[in-house]
Amino acid sequence: MKNKIKVSLILILIGISCSSLNAQKRFEDRADEDTANWRYEIECVGTGKQGTTLIKVWSYSKKPQVAAEQAKKNAIHGIIFKGVPQGERGCVAQPALARNANIEQEKADYFNAFFNNGGKFQKFVSLTTNGAIAAGDRIKISRKEYKIGVIVSVNKKLLRDELEAAGIIRGLSSGF
Amino acid sequence: MKKIITILFLAFFIGHIQAQAKKPTLMVVPSDNWCITNGYMMQFANQGMIETIPDYKAAFQQSSDLLLVVSKLNGLMADRGFPLKNMESVIKSLNSYAAEDALRSSKAGSEVAESPVDRLKSIAKADIIMQLTWTVNQTGPKKSITFNLQGIDAYSNKQIATAAGTGAPSFSAELPVLLEESVLSYIDEFANSLQDHFDDLFENGREITIRIKRWDDWGDDLESEFGPEQEELGFIIEDWIADNTVKNRFSTTDATENMMIFEQVRIPLYYTRNGRERAMDTRRFAKGLSDYLKDTPFNIVNKLTTRGLGEATIFLGSK
Numbered sequence: 093m094k095n096k097i098k099v100s101l102i103l104i105l106i107g108i109s110c111s112s113l114n115a116q117k118r119f120e121d122r123a124d125e126d127t128a129n130w131r132y133e134i135e136c137v138g139t140g141k142q143g144t145t146l147i148k149v150w151s152y153s154k155k156p157q158v159a160a161e162q163a164k165k166n167a168i169h170g171i172i173f174k175g176v177p178q179g180e181r182g183c184v185a186q187p188a189l190a191r192n193a194n195i196e197q198e199k200a201d202y203f204n205a206f207f208n209n210g211g212k213f214q215k216f217v218s219l220t221t222n223g224a225i226a227a228g229d230r231i232k233i234s235r236k237e238y239k240i241g242v243i244v245s246v247n248k249k250l251l252r253d254e255l256e257a258a259g260i261i262r263g264l265s266s267g268f
Numbered sequence: 269m270k271k272i273i274t275i276l277f278l279a280f281f282i283g284h285i286q287a288q289a290k291k292p293t294l295m296v297v298p299s300d301n302w303c304i305t306n307g308y309m310m311q312f313a314n315q316g317m318i319e320t321i322p323d324y325k326a327a328f329q330q331s332s333d334l335l336l337v338v339s340k341l342n343g344l345m346a347d348r349g350f351p352l353k354n355m356e357s358v359i360k361s362l363n364s365y366a367a368e369d370a371l372r373s374s375k376a377g378s379e380v381a382e383s384p385v386d387r388l389k390s391i392a393k394a395d396i397i398m399q400l401t402w403t404v405n406q407t408g409p410k411k412s413i414t415f416n417l418q419g420i421d422a423y424s425n426k427q428i429a430t431a432a433g434t435g436a437p438s439f440s441a442e443l444p445v446l447l448e449e450s451v452l453s454y455i456d457e458f459a460n461s462l463q464d465h466f467d468d469l470f471e472n473g474r475e476i477t478i479r480i481k482r483w484d485d486w487g488d489d490l491e492s493e494f495g496p497e498q499e500e501l502g503f504i505i506e507d508w509i510a511d512n513t514v515k516n517r518f519s520t521t522d523a524t525e526n527m528m529i530f531e532q533v534r535i536p537l538y539y540t541r542n543g544r545e546r547a548m549d550t551r552r553f554a555k556g557l558s559d560y561l562k563d564t565p566f567n568i569v570n571k572l573t574t575r576g577l578g579e580a581t582i583f584l585g586s587k
Contacts, residue, residue, distance in 0.1 A: 182436020265349035
């Protein structure tokens, strides 16, 4: 009898952990869809040291942790395709690295691998506050969804070098 | 057999070498406004009028802020594969060349030939000037920087790139820190507009200016009729330019019996010679017109001179 209870408890625990893993995966997939659908906002925060830029990324998710992690992906996505709008006085607008509006579709294979979980995009971005979210940057926008603001630092120089080497964007001196 | 394979390989390799367009040179130059506002200027009397011109040498020798900004810009542009000409070094080398040439003589005792035009031409120049201006704004204890970087095409005199704005005011930051921040903030915007210019250049050709002039001892002028159809020389030249420009784009700015000016002449970036592509430049393009006029049925002797990458003048009548 005792053994039966043990086995059933173990099975229930495995079931719960599987479903929570599945839920996590679902949230991450949803966050990736939001990124692809441009559902995030970018704000200019400041100029970092040479070659880096500080931006605040607002991402959406049911789970604040997922949104905070997705902020890294959104930051790189935004820097490549969207550009950063002008922030408060002194924070200058930055043009998107990609100058061809259709490049995301034209080089879909490259970008799918690049933005994959654990993909190369992680090399160029880091969270500035160890992932801590300020109280004002955690906004509950509906019963089930959060809007989370995270400040990240993007190494634009390395990112530009990577995209130039992959033939995604042209360097200033290419053609000469 | 090995030799044949090597020759075949070399022929294949040479045939596939792609010509590259001539790379424009860029140089950061402090604007007249900045030089005069900061006291780096010279004054001289020009026919009774006092003229003020910037003293670049003094500016580079005395302003550490200028050196910092120029060095930062040089570094950032070099990162993008576009190292800039350093104006301070160019001024220094021009002075030392002049001194060396003045002292040099051949074994027979001859001096280095230099016409007044050669002397006039030995100034610091680049194809694209990055004109730099900044002003320090002070409101009480707060300081901010208004930064203006203009990319000016030295030959068409068009502003082809820009980045300008005012930085965030600060109570504590020192001027060099504010300047460094401005350079880092605006360089992307500037490089982006420069890239637009280069894209246009690759699509529509390089923009140059061609001038036609005549020596006053030449018996004919640009209204004289030439060729089998007895057409005016000015129109013959205009037709040649229309036939040889990219998308037939050019504008005749001025035309009299003594001179013609063609601006916004879009020349192709490459031409083919002996089956191989080569980079086209203003001199090579204008040489085509010069040869066309020299050949029959026109037989007009002429002299071709150039100014940097973007301007050529053909003098008609003699060399």
